[in-house]
Amino acid sequence: MTPTAVDDALTRALREEWARVVASLARRFHDLDTAEDAAAEAFAVAVERWPHDGVPVNPGAWLTTTATRKAIDRIRREARREEKYEEAIRLRDDDPAPPRGAVEDDRLRLIFTCCHPALSPEARIGLTLRLVGGLTVAEIARAFLVQEATMGQRLTRAKAKIKAAAIPYRVPAEADLPARIDGVLTVLFLVFNEGYLASGPSSDPVRADLTGEAIRLARLVRDLCPTGETTGLLALMLLTEARRPARVSATGELVTLAEQDRGAWDRDLIAEGHALVRGTIADVAAGGPPPGRYQLLAAVNAVHTYAREAGETDWAQIATLYDRLVRVDPSPVVALNRAVALAEVDGPEVALAVVDALPLESYHAFHATRAELLRRLGRGAQARAAYDRAIALSGNAAETAYLARRRVQLGR
Amino acid sequence: MPQYLLSVYGPAERTPYGAYATKEAMLEAFADTGAFNDQLVADGYFVYANGLAEASTASVVDGQGDEPVVTDGPYLEAKEHLGGFWVIEAPDLDVALRLAAQGSKACRGKVEVRPFQTADGFQEHLEG
Known part of the structure; x- marks a missing residue:
């Protein structure tokens, strides 16, 4: 296997398997620190070994097994030192994986824990990017323009609160689910927006790493929890991201929607976004729940991206969509966009x-x-x-x- | 099972009806809080609950020196003070937050939810 192929396999494994490894360890060992450290160690072992031994047939299973061994080693060491036998006993209890239904997916529990409303919004974003997204603390710190030590402390404090306050590791009860999903979508939307209109005079005006990561996480959440709003948020992100190539001019200036070169828009993303919007509209027409803010915003962006040139934009339809959005979200920012x-x-x-x-x-x-x-x-x-x-x-x-x-x- | 302290904060300046504007408001809140307490007991969450006399009745003692030093008034001067609390036992924070919301509605005050330290947490402090 060529070095490039191994690199690709490692990158793909990190993208596709990180959240699964962390999530399954978190369920088994009831501790996010153990899960995070053991997952990081397992990926480090992969970086060392795969170039010599070759990429395993099932990289996900290999990583989970390696990480589990690392976690057990660590707990044994601590148990010996502290004589905490009860924890060592738990190691023999082979906690069987729960059934693999969509809602039972470990990754979904992990996302709900990271986005728990009792954590600060900054902590929710940081934990989600670290534990679900697999970004390093240094990468997250750079994305939000804070020192790595500051971000590290923020995450450590959040994990300590999860442990001390017993924030549960599970999918919320049916009654709480809509509000809690909304909280998850808020976190993903904040990550996306920080990428799409990055703050700070010294940072790039558009941060493709953050918008890309937000889209990847939105796809995951929609796979696990396919509601109208999770679909709406993904469509909104895709239709916004599609315009990114035309958004900043060669001289580094923001280009407004009306002035953008529509030929530079990403047609594949637009087609995918339009298909998702059509799907949510059909679901609503078939008697589903009324559209929430993300579905309405996605529809607004669909209207914009249907127009081949700015002059063809169906503004009356956009105004109607904003009228409905104002009823769902009567905030002054929405009223400004409606204006x-x-x-x-x-x-x-x-x-x-x-x-x-x-x-x-x-x-x-x-x-x-x-x-x-x-x-x-x-x-x-x-x-x-x-x-x-x-x-x-x-x-x-x-x-x-x-x-x-x-x-x-x-x-x- | 984790235990949580649910603290209720209220105005430092009290009316003749405690933290409430009128006698009727006070009696209603007492009745609702009593019903909430009964439910906590019935559901097995209740450990202890009580209300405090107003903050101006507090004294602070510093016994670290040779002689204890006593000062009048609460530890911190503030516009709002601890007015009462529950100690509950709940399986996790989601349950504690749900109970706190019910308690907040019953007693007409904001409620702070704080976990008690556990043996595990204490061990981690020792290890630094």
């Missing part, structure tokens, strides 16, 4: 009146939207002031560059 559609349907004056009433003084997109509407109304001085506010509040380098150019175009 953008309203400007295309009823004109900038109507939209500006809606925008001006929103309590979003500290949100950069509020000022950027106002600036564009004021520009279209020919109110140059007010538009310039609004661009200034938007530039001051935006944390994304490409967006700042775009806003600055628009501001200059207005002249003095």
